[in-house]
Amino acid sequence: MSVLEARNASVRRGGRTIFGPASVCIGAGEMTALIGPNGSGKSTLLRLLAGLWRPDDGEMLIDGKATHGLPRKEMARRVAFVPQETQIDFAFTVAEILAMGRYAHRGRFSPQSQADHHAINSAAADCDISHLMDRAINTLSGGERQRVLIARSLVVEPEFILLDEPTANLDIHHALDVLHLCESLSRKGKTVIVATHDFNLVTRYVTRLILLQGGLLIAEGTQEDVLGPHTIQDVFHVEAEMIPTKTGQPVYVFHQRVQ
Amino acid sequence: MSAIAQSNPLTNLSSRSRLRLSIFYGFLLPIVFVSLLAGVGIGSTHISWSTILRVAEFKIFPQAWTSSAHVTKADEVIVWLIRVPRVIVAFFVGAGLAAAGVLLQALFRNPLAEPTLIGPGEGAVLGGVISFVTGWSATSVLSLPLMAMLGALLALLIVYAMATRGGVTPVATLLLAGVATSALLGALASLLLSVNIVNWQIAQEIVFWMMGGLDARTWTHVWLCAPFVLLGIVASLLQTRDLDLLQLGEETAASFGVDVESSKRLLTLTAAILTGAAVAVAGLIGFVGLLVPHAVRLILGPSNRTLLPASALTGGAFLVLCDLLARTIHPPTEIRLGIVTALCGGPLFIYLLLRQYRGGAN
Numbered sequence: 001m002s003v004l005e006a007r008n009a010s011v012r013r014g015g016r017t018i019f020g021p022a023s024v025c026i027g028a029g030e031m032t033a034l035i036g037p038n039g040s041g042k043s044t045l046l047r048l049l050a051g052l053w054r055p056d057d058g059e060m061l062i063d064g065k066a067t068h069g070l071p072r073k074e075m076a077r078r079v080a081f082v083p084q085e086t087q088i089d090f091a092f093t094v095a096e097i098l099a100m101g102r103y104a105h106r107g108r109f110s111p112q113s114q115a116d117h118h119a120i121n122s123a124a125a126d127c128d129i130s131h132l133m134d135r136a137i138n139t140l141s142g143g144e145r146q147r148v149l150i151a152r153s154l155v156v157e158p159e160f161i162l163l164d165e166p167t168a169n170l171d172i173h174h175a176l177d178v179l180h181l182c183e184s185l186s187r188k189g190k191t192v193i194v195a196t197h198d199f200n201l202v203t204r205y206v207t208r209l210i211l212l213q214g215g216l217l218i219a220e221g222t223q224e225d226v227l228g229p230h231t232i233q234d235v236f237h238v239e240a241e242m243i244p245t246k247t248g249q250p251v252y253v254f255h256q257r258v259q
Numbered sequence: 260m261s262a263i264a265q266s267n268p269l270t271n272l273s274s275r276s277r278l279r280l281s282i283f284y285g286f287l288l289p290i291v292f293v294s295l296l297a298g299v300g301i302g303s304t305h306i307s308w309s310t311i312l313r314v315a316e317f318k319i320f321p322q323a324w325t326s327s328a329h330v331t332k333a334d335e336v337i338v339w340l341i342r343v344p345r346v347i348v349a350f351f352v353g354a355g356l357a358a359a360g361v362l363l364q365a366l367f368r369n370p371l372a373e374p375t376l377i378g379p380g381e382g383a384v385l386g387g388v389i390s391f392v393t394g395w396s397a398t399s400v401l402s403l404p405l406m407a408m409l410g411a412l413l414a415l416l417i418v419y420a421m422a423t424r425g426g427v428t429p430v431a432t433l434l435l436a437g438v439a440t441s442a443l444l445g446a447l448a449s450l451l452l453s454v455n456i457v458n459w460q461i462a463q464e465i466v467f468w469m470m471g472g473l474d475a476r477t478w479t480h481v482w483l484c485a486p487f488v489l490l491g492i493v494a495s496l497l498q499t500r501d502l503d504l505l506q507l508g509e510e511t512a513a514s515f516g517v518d519v520e521s522s523k524r525l526l527t528l529t530a531a532i533l534t535g536a537a538v539a540v541a542g543l544i545g546f547v548g549l550l551v552p553h554a555v556r557l558i559l560g561p562s563n564r565t566l567l568p569a570s571a572l573t574g575g576a577f578l579v580l581c582d583l584l585a586r587t588i589h590p591p592t593e594i595r596l597g598i599v600t601a602l603c604g605g606p607l608f609i610y611l612l613l614r615q616y617r618g619g620a621n
Contacts, residue, residue, distance in 0.1 A: 072517070079514075081514035083508070090506055103517065134275065
């Protein structure tokens with residue numbers, strides 16, 4: 001099983017360090033959530049892990065090899081990225097969008113192979129979008145669009161799937177749908193990493209939480225390790241009350257902190 | 260595995276979009292053919308079809324096969340030296356501008372990007388004027404299209420640097436940057452022209468060229484334009500899969516394995532070659548790169564693999580027909596070709612602009 005790793009990675013923008021230095025190691029079919037308030041560096045860490053950004057200091061590794069040394073296409077075949085913005089203005093059909101996911105597998109002129117076809121169909125089936133294949137992407141609802149983009153990342157047949165705020169634009173029903181889908185993918189052996197600010201929603205699904213604040217990793221582990229009321233108060237500046245539920249996993253109710 | 264693949268040939272296209280594509284070409288190819296014929300056959304001087312056929316026969320087949328007895332010199336000149344090159348130039352200019360429009364719309368992720376509206380057209384004009392006033396165009400005819408391409412490339416780089424931040428180009432910024440760049444480069448071209456007028460006749464020729472039109476195009480213009488347009492279209496066809504992904508956003512494209520920076524460089528260069536080649540022989544012809552890809556996209560969808568060749572062919576036929584209209588609608592004077600294309604494309608541009616702003620407001 002493969003491992004994605006950050007080793008003392010940091011990112012500077014305009015002379016200011018906006019992320020890190022941070023070290024983290026994620027792999028082996030885990031489902032991990034990167035959580036933290038706005039601007040805490042979740043998206044930055046996600047883009048570093050996906051190889052979309054290069055750290056200014058330190059390095060990113062996949063199975064111990066520096067990712068920036070890998071060809072763009074090889075990285076794309078191993079690590080898939082699902083962006084937060086799902087809006088697409090051009091009227092591509094869902095089938096065309098999924099076919100684009102095979103970019104890194106196909107030569108410039110090679111027609112779609114049996115393997116391409118199989119990857120597209122099974123990704124569509126996994127995400128329950130087979131009935132949408134002929135629809136134009138810009139006519140779908142937010143929940144359908146999110147499932148299409150997750151399917152497109154599956155078409156790559158990657159080892160890692162990285163999702164940036166996959167539930168941010170969805171109602172609760174579709175948000176749970178998407179998280180359930182992510183969980184089933186991780187059961188099938190994919191390593192799933194979700195960046196989100198809504199930790200209440202994801203704690204039930206993930207095996208590991210990584211908490212960020214101000215561009216630094218400040219805690220990681222299970223819900224009990226990471227999300228104690230004091231930590232939440234320190235990081236999110238709200239008072240959190242933990243309430244037990246029938247699933248056994250407590251949920252949080254937030255109160256504005258009295259000054 | 261390969262046996263299965265052969266017995267069950269797979270392509271990107273669903274059977275429905277393949278049917279739509281066949282119907283589209285079923286209409287387009289006859290239109291292309293008829294427009295080329297009409298372009299040669301119709302004009303201010305009436306020449307019968309049999310005469311035209313005889314001239315074509317006389318010119319195309321070896322001399323020994325035909326007799327030139329039935330062809331007068333005047334007919335030969337009008338058909339072979341005036342109309343045929345003009346129609347061919349119109350076709351390639353239209354194809355080049357339409358293909359350049361498709362590339363720019365993917366590069367800026369904006370359906371309003373058009374080669375003559377956002378800068379590269381004026382850049383090509385400036386390049387052309389430089390090659391005129393320096394006298395390079397007199398020593399080598401190739402310097403005109405080459406300088407025009409260089410100018411178009413320069414303008415594209417300026418507009419891109421001004422209008423695009425983090426791979427995103429807001430429509431207002433794109434149009435403002437385009438207008439500003441066009442104005443600046445256009446002013447430079449006029450300045451160069453006005454301080455270098457030594458010969459009134461040459462100046463007049465340049466001014467007419469800048470206004471856009473296809474009168475007095477010769478076989479030289481065909482050779483200056485057609486090879487570069489073909490080169491540009493072939494280069495674009497090699498990039499259609501990158502184009503599709505870039506159209507979804509640079510980050511998405513990169514995450515699926517596109518080398519975004521080198522892909523954008525190649526795309527910009529190709530768009531500059533197409534625009535430069537077209538402007539070098541026809542001057543500024545507006546709106547073709549907007550109108551044609553938009554219409555084709557409505558019918559065939561946005562996938563660049565089908566959009567690009569279809570737009571190029573449609574653009575060629577469209578400009579041949581516009582040129583035919585320009586020279587026959589008000590005889591004996593010719594209307595400038597740019598007026599005809601602007602009258603067709605202007606309203607669409609305004610409509611698209613309003614729709615984008617309403618869309619943005621929601």
